[in-house]
Amino acid sequence: MDWDQLELNPKVIAAIKKAKLKSIKEVLHFSGPDLQRLTKLSSIDVQHLLKTVSLALRNNCVLTGAIYICTEDVFPDKRLQQLIALQHQLRTDVPQDVIKKIKFGNSIFIEHAADIDALFECVTKRAPILLSRGMVRLIIIDSIAALFRCEFGIQHSITKAKYLQTLGAKLHQLSSGFQSPVLCINQVTDTVDERGLAGTNLDVLARVSPALGITWSNQLLMRLMVSRLARELSRDTHAAATGTVVRTLSVIFAPHLPQSCCHYTVSAEGVKGAE
Amino acid sequence: MGTSRFPPSIWGGDRKRSAEPLSQLLLRLMSLRGRGLWFRRPERIPDAWAGSGSPTSPSPRAVELLFAAMQRHLGSYPLSPGVRVKLVSAGFQTAEELLELKPSELSREVGISKEEALETLQIIKRECPVDLSRFASVSISGKKYTALELLEQEHTQGFIITFCSALDNIMGGGIPLTKTTEICGAPGVGKTQLCMQLAVDVQIPECFGGVAGEAIFLDTEGSFMVDRVADLATACVQHLHLIAGSHLEEEHQKALENFSLESILSHIYYFRCHNYTELLAQVHLLPDFLLEHSKVQLIIVDGIAFPFRHDFDDLSLRTRLLNGLAQQLISMANNHKLAVIWTNQMTTKIDKNQSMLVPALGESWGHAATIRLILHWDQKQSRLATLHKSPSQKEATVLFDITAQGFRDVVVPSPLSPPVEPSGNPRKRSRDGREEE
Numbered sequence: 001m002d003w004d005q006l007e008l009n010p011k012v013i014a015a016i017k018k019a020k021l022k023s024i025k026e027v028l029h030f031s032g033p034d035l036q037r038l039t040k041l042s043s044i045d046v047q048h049l050l051k052t053v054s055l056a057l058r059n060n061c062v063l064t065g066a067i068y069i070c071t072e073d074v075f076p077d078k079r080l081q082q083l084i085a086l087q088h089q090l091r092t093d094v095p096q097d098v099i100k101k102i103k104f105g106n107s108i109f110i111e112h113a114a115d116i117d118a119l120f121e122c123v124t125k126r127a128p129i130l131l132s133r134g135m136v137r138l139i140i141i142d143s144i145a146a147l148f149r150c151e152f153g154i155q156h157s158i159t160k161a162k163y164l165q166t167l168g169a170k171l172h173q174l175s176s177g178f179q180s181p182v183l184c185i186n187q188v189t190d191t192v193d194e195r196g197l198a199g200t201n202l203d204v205l206a207r208v209s210p211a212l213g214i215t216w217s218n219q220l221l222m223r224l225m226v227s228r229l230a231r232e233l234s235r236d237t238h239a240a241a242t243g244t245v246v247r248t249l250s251v252i253f254a255p256h257l258p259q260s261c262c263h264y265t266v267s268a269e270g271v272k273g274a275e
Numbered sequence: 276m277g278t279s280r281f282p283p284s285i286w287g288g289d290r291k292r293s294a295e296p297l298s299q300l301l302l303r304l305m306s307l308r309g310r311g312l313w314f315r316r317p318e319r320i321p322d323a324w325a326g327s328g329s330p331t332s333p334s335p336r337a338v339e340l341l342f343a344a345m346q347r348h349l350g351s352y353p354l355s356p357g358v359r360v361k362l363v364s365a366g367f368q369t370a371e372e373l374l375e376l377k378p379s380e381l382s383r384e385v386g387i388s389k390e391e392a393l394e395t396l397q398i399i400k401r402e403c404p405v406d407l408s409r410f411a412s413v414s415i416s417g418k419k420y421t422a423l424e425l426l427e428q429e430h431t432q433g434f435i436i437t438f439c440s441a442l443d444n445i446m447g448g449g450i451p452l453t454k455t456t457e458i459c460g461a462p463g464v465g466k467t468q469l470c471m472q473l474a475v476d477v478q479i480p481e482c483f484g485g486v487a488g489e490a491i492f493l494d495t496e497g498s499f500m501v502d503r504v505a506d507l508a509t510a511c512v513q514h515l516h517l518i519a520g521s522h523l524e525e526e527h528q529k530a531l532e533n534f535s536l537e538s539i540l541s542h543i544y545y546f547r548c549h550n551y552t553e554l555l556a557q558v559h560l561l562p563d564f565l566l567e568h569s570k571v572q573l574i575i576v577d578g579i580a581f582p583f584r585h586d587f588d589d590l591s592l593r594t595r596l597l598n599g600l601a602q603q604l605i606s607m608a609n610n611h612k613l614a615v616i617w618t619n620q621m622t623t624k625i626d627k628n629q630s631m632l633v634p635a636l637g638e639s640w641g642h643a644a645t646i647r648l649i650l651h652w653d654q655k656q657s658r659l660a661t662l663h664k665s666p667s668q669k670e671a672t673v674l675f676d677i678t679a680q681g682f683r684d685v686v687v688p689s690p691l692s693p694p695v696e697p698s699g700n701p702r703k704r705s706r707d708g709r710e711e712e
Contacts, residue, residue, distance in 0.1 A: 165585035166585045172496070172497065176547070214622065214623060215622070215623075218580075221497065221498055253462060253463025256502060
């Protein structure tokens with residue numbers, strides 16, 4: 001990293017080089033006080049350094065990443081490593097040397113939230129730090145439903161609604177404040193009769209509807225539903241022959257999209273579209 | 276607001292106030308507005324004041340000065356303390372209230388001698404920058420109308436068409452001006468689509484049945500998609516070109532010269548409000564905006580429920596703020612002759628062990644809008660619009676569709692009986708082109 005290209009005081013640049021910080025990413029991994037200790041600079045200088053570096057990062061756009069908040073199981077790290085290793089096979093449109101240079105693992109921040117308070121703390125305190133430094137531009141919550149469905153019984157539906165609305169508002173705030181998309185994963189619930197589908201445009205034949213009801217639906221800008229097609233219905237003969245499961249991604253609602261769907265398969269190297 | 280004093284600091288005293296939370300400050304400001312004092316238009320104004328306006332339509336600055344004079348608190352006049360105390364305890368607070376009375380009436384009302392009453396009135400008139408005795412007998416509070424005048428006004432008042440003729444029919448022509456309309460529905464049913472469509476439709480030139488106005492869009496949820504609005508605008512322009520092609524009059528072609536994608540998008544004034552404070556502040560500032568942009572005929576608030584449904588532990592505060600907001604919007608609709616539309620969410624209500632979907636924000640909020648439209652699905656996944664509440668039309672439900680071109684009628688696959696007979700609305704002739712779709 002050529003520190004001289006950034007608009008920094010020469011004394012600051014010298015201090016960074018002396019502290020052997022080689023890249024913007026390394027600088028941003030430390031908190032303010034830690035940087036002060038490492039570089040022996042004043043706090044004002046460190047603030048200026050952090051601001052300049054974040055700006056450079058945002059303009060650069062290469063080193064941004066994602067924050068992945070798990071609420072259910074442990075994060076499937078092995079699968080992530082597999083995807084990273086095979087990324088060049090999936091993205092044949094990108095030159096191989098470009099892909100090999102990117103250190104994907106360093107840009108994915110994984111948080112575990114075992115209960116609602118931990119989730120709120122993550123969303124209100126930890127995510128904004130990463131977002132403000134430009135280190136992440138995507139927030140993924142996997143899954144919203146898990147925590148809310150188990151911690152609240154029927155008699156607490158008002159409290160549950162309040163928490164959902166507060167969470168929705170907070171995510172909206174982060175998304176519009178930092179211009180970053182937020183992707184939430186939800187579960188589905190079986191619908192036995194039409195009452196469960198009140199207010200949705202899903203068929204009774206669909207048999208499943210999104211969990212968390214209309215309170216959560218009101219917080220969303222758009223909703224996508226993924227499902228598996230039975231093998232017999234798949235039109236992709238190749239897939240049917242090899243036994244790959246064809247899945248469907250459909251737009252349930254979005255302000256700028258018609259209700260459409262597409263098909264895809266999941267293989268070792270990742271998600272690929274299918275006819 | 277009970278007997279709370281009019282804060283003279285607003286009009287230029289220097290009473291120090293301790294810091295108060297923003298919500299309380301907004302409540303106070305809104306109570307001033309909500310009393311309708313700001314929006315009253317005087318009947319006659321002396322010519323010297325007219326400035327750039329005419330006697331019947333005064334210039335904004337003249338209006339401001341007049342109001343400031345009339346609303347000035349009695350405490351700021353050099354009256355004797357004894358008289359002042361008696362005036363206040365009799366309930367008089369502003370200059371306007373005093374000037375309506377003759378000295379003998381004033382002395383009887385307040386309990387002061389006739390000389391004191393006369394002197395008081397003289398002091399007030401002397402301090403006024405204009406001779407208010409000219410219309411001291413005419414109450415500044417509200418123009419007087421007869422019902423006949425109102426009927427004539429209603430017949431000529433415009434409607435904003437939605438391009439779904441079935442919906443326009445049940446609403447008596449479309450979204451009416453000077454009234455507030457609420458659109459409720461579950462997520463994804465088409466509320467934002469309808470709002471975006473109306474923001475385009477309000478700009479349709481008059482010879483095509485539109486009101487040739489501009490639109491203000493207040494977005495609280497971030498659901499305004501410019502690309503989609505561009506699609507709707509392009510489709511609208513193409514549609515009007517088709518109609519113009521079939522008409523021989525030149526005025527249609529001429530009107531379309533200024534009706535293009537760029538002009539449509541540049542006349543939608545977009546504001547993003549991230550929480551209820553920003554929304555209240557933005558609505559509070561709208562009257563000034565409307566004075567500068569007098570062609571605005573439509574105000575849309577997309578997502579009036581969203582910012583008010585979290586962050587509120589004190590529900591009575593929420594009700595007060597919502598009522599104040601509704602009052603301001605209603606005043607603007609009336610005074611500037613524009614249509615106000617807001618969208619509301621649906622929520623579940625448990626009633627006798629049965630759950631049903633009802634509009635959010637509570638029962639009392641149902642009174643805020645004059646007209647209420649509820650969008651929903653039926654069992655066959657078609658979209659329906661129900662006119663739930665209207666002062667002049669009966670309750671009805673129609674089918675509608677959302678296509679790539681926007682909000683439209685449902686296309687009937689086979690030719691059936693002729694379309695619904697038009698009512699006596701003279702704007703109907705422009706709809707013929709649409710039936711071809």
